[in-house]
Amino acid sequence: MKRNFKKITALCMAATTAACLAACGAKTSGDTPLETSAKGAYTDYSNGFDTQVTMQIPVYDRAFEGWNVTDNYYTNWIQAEFGDKYNINVEFVAITRESEVNDYMQMLASGKAPDIIFHYDMPQMLAYNDEEAMQELDLDEIAYYAPTYWDNMGETINTYGAVDGGHYFFFAQRPEAYNSITVIRKDWLDAVNMDIPTSLEEFNEVLTAWKEAGLGNGGLNLVQNAFTYDYPFRDWKMSDEEHALYSDLSIAAFTWEPTHKYLKNLNYQYNNGLVDTEFYLNTDDATTQADFVSGTSGTYNFYITSNTPVIDSLLANDPDAEIAYLPFNALVPEGTIPQTRAYWPFGMIMGINHSASDEERAAVWMYLEWMSQEDNCFYLQNGVEGENYTLDALGLAIKNTDYSGEYKLSDNNNKDYWCLVIEGAQYADDELNYRANLNNWAPKGYEYIIEDSYEDYFSTEEYRRPDALFSVVISSVAEYKSELNEKWKELYVKCAMAPEDQFESVYEAACQEYLQAGYQSILDEKQAAIDAGNYK
Amino acid sequence: MKSVKDKNMQPITDRNTYTYGKRSLSYNIRKRWQLYVLLLIPITFALIFKYGSMFGLVIAFKDYKIIKGFWDSNWVGLDVFRKIFSMKDFGLAVRNTLLLNGLTLILGFPMPIILALLLNEIKKKYFKKVTQTLLYLPHFLSFVIIGAIAYQIFGLNSGVINNLIENLGGIRIPFLQENSHWLVTYIFITVWQSMGWGTIIYLAAITGVNPELYEAATVDGANRFMRVIYVTLPCIKPTVVTLLIMNLGRIMSGSFESVYALRNVATTKFTTTIPVLIYQMGITGGKFSESTAIGLFQSVIALILVLTADWIAKKLGEEGLI
Amino acid sequence: MTNAHKKKVSTRTARIADILIYAFIAVVSLSCVLPFLHVFSKSISEEAFVIANKVFLIPKGFSLEAYKKVFSDASIIYSFYISVVVTILFTILGMIITLCAAYPLSRRDLKGRKVITMFFMFTMYFTGGIIPEYLLMDSLNLLDTLAVMILPLAFSPYNLLIMKTSLQNSISDSLIESARLDGAGEFTILSRIVIPLSKPIIATLSLFYAVGRWNAYQDALFYIKQNVSLRPLQLKLYYLVVASTESFQTAVEGAAQLTNPEVLKAACIIVATVPIICIYPFIQKYFVKGTMIGAVKE
Secondary structure: OHHHHHHHHHHHHHHHHHHHHHHHHOOOOOOOHHHHHHHOOOOOOOOOOOOOEEEEEEEEEOOOOOOOOOOOHHHHHHHHHHHHHHOEEEEEEEEEOOOHHHHHHHHHHHOOOOOEEEEOOHHHHHHHHHOOOEOOOOHHHHHHHOHHHHHHHHHHHHHHOEEOOEEOEEEEEOOOOOOEEEEEEHHHHHHOOOOOOOOHHHHHHHHHHHHHHOOOEOOOOOOOOOOOOOHHHOOOOOOHHHHHHHOOOOOOOOOOHHHHHHHHHHHHHHHOOOOOOOHHHOOOHHHHHHHHHOOOEOEEEEEOOOOOOHHHHHHHHOOOOOEEEOOHHHHOOOOOOOOEEOOOOEEEEEEEEOOOOHHHHHHHHHHHHHHHOHHHHHHHHHOOEOOOEEEOOOOOEEEOOOOOOOOOOOOOOOHHHHOOOEOOOOOOOHHHHHHHHHHHHOOOOOHHHHHHHHHHHHHOHHHEEOOOOEOOOOHHHHHHHHHHHHHHHHHHHHHHHOOHHHHHHHHHHHHHHHHHHHHHHHHHHHHHHHHOOOEO | OOOOOOOOOOOOOOOOOOOOOOOOHHHHHHHOHHHHHHHHHHHHHHHHHHHHHHHHHHHHHEEOOOOOHHHHOEEOOOHHHHHHHOOOOHHHHHHHHHHHHHHHHHHHOHHHHHHHHHHHHOOOHHHHHHHHHHHOHHHHOOHHHHHHHHHHHHOOOOOHHHHHHHHOOOOOOOOOOOHHHHHHHHHHHHHHHHHHHHHHHHHHHHHOOOHHHHHHHHHOOOOHHHHHHHHHHHHHHHHHHHHHHHHHOOOOOOOHHHHHHHOOOOOOOOOOOHHHHHHHHHOOOOOHHHHHHHHHHHHHHHHHHHHHHHHHHHHOOOOOOO | OOHHHHHHHHHHHHHHHHHHHHHHHHHHHHHHHHHHHHHHHHHOOOHHHHHOOOOOOOOOOOOOHHHHHHHHOOHHHHHHHHHHHHHHHHHHHHHHHHHHHHHHHHOOOOOOHHHHHHHHHHHHHOOOOHHHHHHHHHHOOOOOOOHHHOOOOOOOHHHHHHHHHHHHHHOOHHHHHHHHHOOOOHHHHHHHHHHHHOHHHHHHHHHHHHHHHHHOOHHHHHHOOOOHHHOOHHHHHHHHHHHHHHHOOOOOOOOOOOOOHHHHHHHHHHHHHHHHHOOHHHHHOOOOOOOOOOOOOO
């Protein structure tokens, strides 16, 4: 009896030790081995699935002419290189870009949604999550099936992917981008003998000079949906608590001092005719572009790309026009540090459909892993060497823009396929990256704009601050967001257009109205979360 | 001679031949069964395609979650309605909706009729054909385009009309950028957009007027104007009444596009309407329960209005809708 | 005043009235065509001037780039064909349904008339919403089919009620009764008497159905997803325009070459609208005076 007991104990111990060793050997990162062994090992599918798994991947359908998003050379290539290898049937599901939320809602309601639920904006993903569309994720599982992907995105997923204690989201990488720029009419500056402004005061002086010379105004558009207008007026570096309480991309901090300063400056500019007095009608890019191109206003903010029509149109309307890059600090009051918002390090936000099976989910991780391999990603982004592109001496892919053969990429370079892992072209080498960006963003002859933007972007790197993250859901944000956005537009325009001597009283009244419309609830809820330490 | 209620009674062949009103149901159906057969087709379509999706209205009383679906979402009774009615902007939206639609109805309803009557007076065929075709062109332009063109024409700083006014020595008028002005301009544009198309139905009705009636009226000494008032108008009255009742039903709804395309954030007194509110709610990609509840509210009001208008019409001696 | 004088005065007033009427109609018609001229001018102008909002009624620069772009893709021709087929089938089906409902309901002696009319009218004000409708189409297996653009909206309570009123008043009961006494069945009455007498209203409602179907693309947007060849013209043009606008907002990746949306938008509107406008002159001839004279001796 005693001998048997000893034998059994020894066996048990041996078994446990073996299990521990096996579990520890499994690839994980960011988690202790103890947690892994508690969950058990994951099935290794590197030789393929026993029964074929159908994996449904969403892809944006932008109705490019002559392009079938679900069946083309590259979808077939993906099936051959990836699907066939692991016995997975890769099915692409078209999501119409213009009506994507509708599409998803309809598919979720009828049970036809693909295995991945995705969107570019966090508020919408939170809304999807609220509808219980996604299943909770096991981060170790991602690390196991997709080690390269986890290396790239693990930290981001850990930091940003949690909602109310559970992990639901995973992400695609977002490389640094600095092609959102403001240009200014250099020839107008020359006409009034002034340099490119380096502070807000100088900028206002320039605008005044322009007005007196009858050249035009400074342009302006309606601020809506994305609230970064107050960054130039913020102190560096404010306390974490204050930052967490007020800084929010989706809700304007109307009652905050930086907003007060912004509105005061706007009021000054408006009343002195320095900016477009009908700015509240400029609700989309087309209207501000029209003003800039026709010579009504002298600045314009946009995402510059190598084939933008803006410069050509401007020159057609005014052949003597010259443009220059306007640095960040031109909009910042004297003595203030130019603070900007740090973009989140992710592009596409994704979740796993609540109805996806374990195998389908594993297949998704393996797909991400496969696409994270440099060769695969490069092929999807660039095509076949010698046909779609040629490699120059430094290893940069120079696209053959006239190519129209079998390997033709989609009109946006297959972006809708590889956007699941990364938002843009990425080379291992920084220099190559820069060269690639130049090619993509700078129109011929205007490389200096991208160069200046690059300089400005990286010289202000240390003053970029990401938004605060709350680890609990602030429900009043979802509740009041759309109302407050409407209120913001109405109230801030009112403040801007008020006579200068009435500005303070109009602003006070507007603050009260804004608070009552729901902002007070948001502040209260956020404060409670901050006091409890539920943020970072 | 009223007939006695007896289902075995034979039809009486006298003046009341075709008023089988007091006969039994089965008798009537047998007698005119072909009519009921004809009705089967539209009834089937209505059942499948209209009533088939009406179960969706139930989410106005539920806390709808897409995954749970219509049946499993939690029942919340009138909570959604309570929430909507207590929304700060709801009262404003109702007032604006009634104001905009009411004024559009009062000023816009007669326009197509007047135009149709005037067109009917035109003898030159070519002129009539061409102008008719031109008149209904605005109907084909979506309000998104009309809105953009409206600002180009009526804009304060650079609008065509204001430029003209200034050149003639006047002061610029904020057609779309001041509250009361906006109201007038909005109604003007909305009426303008639909009046041409609206003449079609009235023109069709006018062709149904018996020419003998015109001859008789002329003989009695009526001039052209009187012929219109005493012959044409009464003859198209049923069409007018029908359309009036149906449009009354839309008074709580109205068009989303027309307001959204013409509004701007500096002139907000009258621009929050119910359709705009629904749009702003739906835009967050959720809140289906709320937008369905508002829609249900609109539908109930519409039904009440239509039934009331129909009853009034009947009291006034008209045929009514139903 | 002598009678001759009276006549002269009245003729003069009639003349003045005529001039006023013609002038009024002319002015109103001109105001209706101006926006269209504006759109047309934009569509044949050069991009740069259109972007700068410099084109109002007169085109600036001359360029057919946008039209070339619209027609460069052969699938546009196919979608035009789809739109035509769908519109024709939809109109025919719609008219059949409307007639089958309006004629019986126009007979005042029909038992259950009020109830059935209410049944139809109810659907004008109560709808389930986009998600239930989508689920319905899905369960009927209509998604991605041609039929989904024809069947669901073919029943229109609005048109039905208009036709019902019209038939009620233009086709008298005595006419029907005399036909019935002659031994005609309801179907014969419908085809031989009712339809020929209602040409104006049938023409009108056919126009309503056709134009409504031609212009609308919302349902196609939701229900035609995987089978892209079934996209009607309006939907294709909508995508064409939106695809151009979208690319200007693409943040990081360089966008493909595209014309400025403004000119393209204008060209798309012209291409989409001109075909259907041309139909009206052909319908006009059906607005002839009714042939009721002498049919019934009251």
